[in-house]
Amino acid sequence: MNINDIFKIQNSNEKIIALHEFCMGLSPSDLKGAEMVVYSIENMENEVMNGGFRQYFLNSSGDTWKDCLESLKKVNATKSLDLFLKSLSIFKDHNPPIDWSARKIVVDQLSKAQIDLLDELDKEFYKYEDKLQDLVLAYAEEHKEDFSR
DSSP, X not given: OOHHHHHHOOSHHXXXXXXXXXXXXXXXXXXXXXXXHHHHHHHHHHHHHHHHXXXXXXXXXXXXXXXXXXXXXXTTOHHHHHHHHHHGGGSGGGOOOSSHHHHHXXXXXXXXXXXXXXXXXXXXXXXXXXOHHHHHHXXXXXXXXXXXX
């Protein structure tokens, strides 16, 4: 499906899935602007909804945490941004390693207090106060020119 067909989809759930699949077809290093917004936020959201922030950082989705941080700012996801920033506190200087294996070592050695913190952040995230999909779709619609192919 090409990007023009995706933007014609009326159902928002179908549209966000199609946009995410479109962006997943690209290498993260090739993503630009709104493509990275869709890619990084949707990956984070899927991981956190499936297994929490701990799962997000344990998986390769966490490789783009810096992009996700910036993307949450771009779409004005204030509650999700606050939770995401708090989740970064489990890492030295709030700076998770980009390298998956290095990040995995840190996450595997979390204290009970750090795990409890992430669990609390997960519960707050599950309330879904920002309605991330709506924010991402609105941003994508405003930045259609960023989508390639």
